[in-house]
Amino acid sequence: MIKDWSNIELDYDFLKDEEENRKKTYGSYKILISDDEPEVHNVTKMILKDFIFENHTLEFLDAYNEEETIRAFEQYSDIAVLFQDVVMEKNNTGLDIINRLRCEMKNQTTRIILRTGQPGEAPEEKIIRDYDINDYCLKTDLTVARLKTTIITALRSYRDIIRLDKYRKGLEKIIETSANLFTxxxxxxxxxxxxxxxxxxxxxxxxxxxxxxxxxxxxxxxxxxxxxxxxxxxxxxxxxxxxxxxxxxxxxxxxxxxxxxxxxxxxxxxxxxxxxxxxxxxxxxxxxxxxxxxxxxxxxxxxxxxxxxxxxxxxxxxxxxxLNNMIFNSQKEIILSLGGIAEKHFDETGEHVDRVSKMMYNFSKIMGYSPADCEKIKLASILHDIGKIGLPDDILKKPGKLTEKEFEIIKEHTKIGHEMLSKSKLEILHMASEIALCHHERYDGTGYPRGLKRDEIPQISRMIAIIDVYDAMCHKRVYKEASTHEEAMEYIASQKDKHFDRRLVDVFFNNYQDIIV
Incomplete structure (x- = not known):
């Protein structure tokens, strides 16, 4: 091991002009010196203390044995260069560190410069062939110029590896971002x-x-x-x-x-x-x-x-x-116009559909729908009762109880609404047609118009079934007085697995303060 460094010429003028032109620095490259000789650490840092590479200074880390070297790599993932001595606690400590770093820790980015004062312990040809190192130096050859050219070569290599990885991540980011822009x-x-x-x-x-x-x-x-x-x-x-x-x-x-x-x-x-x-x-x-x-x-x-x-x-x-926003806004205008027709036809339904649409938006958010889908569900829900504009006013606005024949006519609003909307190719109107058709289906199969049950009923229609009943119960109609919130919640709870999907009822109950408007 070298003890006397007095013969090393400290030439600080190397690349002086180039370094003086770099006024700004942006952070530093981490350099780990792994050597059991303190003199090696001191001289290496003295030679390179003012070194700047592409507007980056050097930050030195010290390790004097295998444990400290491995701990440094566990603590820092961005060590650019490792100056590794061969003989430390054991004759092959440096080689053991390289194997652990490359094979166990899967570090392929750090540039490794193997330095030895005892070449007999680590023959150059064998080491370069058998170990993943980037440079091999005898400590007796380490002049100032040699050390600086060695660090420049290592940092360039490290920079290029990181740059390639950066561009790979950048391209992945661009692809990922492009895929998610419309969410x-x-x-x-x-x-x-x-x-x-x-x-x-x-x-x-x-x-x-x-x-x-x-x-x-x-x-x-x-x-x-x-x-x-x-x-x-x-x-x-x-x-x-x-x-x-x-x-x-x-x-x-x-x-x-x-x-x-x-x-x-x-x-x-x-x-x-x-x-x-x-x-x-x-x-x-x-x-x-x-x-x-x-x-x-x-x-x-x-x-x-x-x-x-x-x-x-x-x-x-x-x-x-x-362009998509223009299309969406056009669909929104159509839906609001249709909803306005219903609202003018009978005021209470206009208020009802407005509340239902807002509660469906809140319910959809809690159910995990995307913001865009929540907006679509909100708009589509406005038209859930649109078929009622095709029913006679004397039945719709009848203050008393409906006869069996009159109720059969009322049921037709689901089919009428579906027929009005289903011919459109617009996504929101297609969703609205499905809601209009299925919002009176019951979870146990006793609903109308088709007697669907359980998962045969679209989830959005199972959701609006709860919202529709809750709002209808809590507000006065020409044929009934308003129920209290507690009475409506009690009724909905009693209809689990009958009228309503138990799972959706539980979500509604657990989050009703964020759903109800």
């Missing part, structure tokens, strides 16, 4: 999701570049604008910009410099432009609806190759979202 119910939710995903393509400050697995909206500062009636409005935001949602960008003093860039058009040939405090992304959606994204941050801290790849998907996704 957001509102345009604001959709755009906020886009903003957070974009903010995730970020270089971590602690040394290594990586894709943020979960973007923290409290740390990401950014906003999205979109033209509304020729006014640039903040439609989504994160961090400190949330306070400006819904405001005209031109009227916010803090956004004046950013708006100036937008109004000037920026760099005409560039989708991404840097303006000092951050960068702006321009996206032209369908109909030339100008849309901008601003994210705070230094240019060097973001991976714009991945961002540009993501933007290609984002542009298409936003266009598709707006």
């Amino acid at each position: 957001h119910n509102t345009l604001s939710d959709f755009l906020t999701s886009i903003l957070n995903h974009l903010s995730g393509f970020y270089y971590e400050t602690e040394g290594i570049m990586y894709i943020r697995e979960k973007a923290d909206s409290q740390k990401n500062n950014g906003f999205v604008t979109m033209e509304q009636s020729n006014i640039p409005v903040v439609v989504a935001a994160t961090g400190s910009y949330v306070q400006y949602i819904g405001k005209d960008v031109r009227a916010v003093d803090e956004l004046a410099s950013i708006y100036q860039w937008m109004s000037d058009g920026g760099e005409k040939d560039s989708q991404v432009t840097f303006i000092g405090e951050g960068f702006i992304i321009r996206n032209n959606t369908i109909g030339e609806l100008n849309n901008y994204i601003f994210i705070e941050g230094d240019k060097e801290r973001y991976d714009f190759d991945l961002i540009k790849l993501f933007l290609a998907n984002y542009s298409v996704a936003l266009d598709n979202y707006l």
Whole structure:
């Protein structure tokens, strides 16, 4: 083992010009020195103490035996380079550490530089052939220049491995994000999701570049604008910009410099432009609806190759979202118009369907439906009694008890509603037609119009059966007085496995305060 390092020339001018040009640093690379000689640790750190590689400094970790070395890798997953001595507690301690690291701990990223003062214990040809190391050095050969060129080579290799892994994760993130973009119910939710995903393509400050697995909206500062009636409005935001949602960008003093860039058009040939405090992304959606994204941050801290790849998907996704939103809003207008017809025909039913639709939205959320599906169920539920507009007023508004013949006529509203809606190819109206047909089916098979039972009845229709009865009982009708909440709940409980699905009744009872409006 080498004891005397006095013959090593400490040449601190190596790559001096290159390092002096790097004024900013972004974190550090972790370097683990595993050696039982304190002098080796001290000299290695002295030589490399001011070393900077691609705007990153070095952070040194010390280990003097096998246990400490393994513990360091258990504590830190981002050790870039391991300087490993061969002979420590035993003649082959260093080789045992390498085997544990590569084979047991499955670490294939850390670059291993094997250093030995006793080459007879670890012949170079055999070691390089049999062990997954990246460099082999005799301690007697470690001049300052040799040590620095060795660390540069190792860090470049580590950087490239991490970069490839980063791009793999980035592509996976883009694919995953693209698949989930349309799960957001509102345009604001959709755009906020886009903003957070974009903010995730970020270089971590602690040394290594990586894709943020979960973007923290409290740390990401950014906003999205979109033209509304020729006014640039903040439609989504994160961090400190949330306070400006819904405001005209031109009227916010803090956004004046950013708006100036937008109004000037920026760099005409560039989708991404840097303006000092951050960068702006321009996206032209369908109909030339100008849309901008601003994210705070230094240019060097973001991976714009991945961002540009993501933007290609984002542009298409936003266009598709707006088109789908137009279609959804058209369907919504149709449903609200039909619901309005029923409401004008008989006021009490109008109030009833409004309450039922809102309670169905709450019930659906608790049942785990997606936000988009909850909205569809809410709208479709408005039309559950639409078939009643085809029934005679003298029967519908009869103050007394219905005769058997009159009740048979009332039952027809399920079929009438289904026939009115089922011819449409619109998804919401198709759902509404099924609800209209099945909301009076009973779990035990004694309902109408088809006598379906148990799981033959669609779950949404089994849900609305509970909501419909609860609301009908708790509100006055021309033929009856209102029951109390307790009386309605008692009746619903008594109808488990008869009128209602027991499982859904239990969910309703356990969450009624969040369901009832």
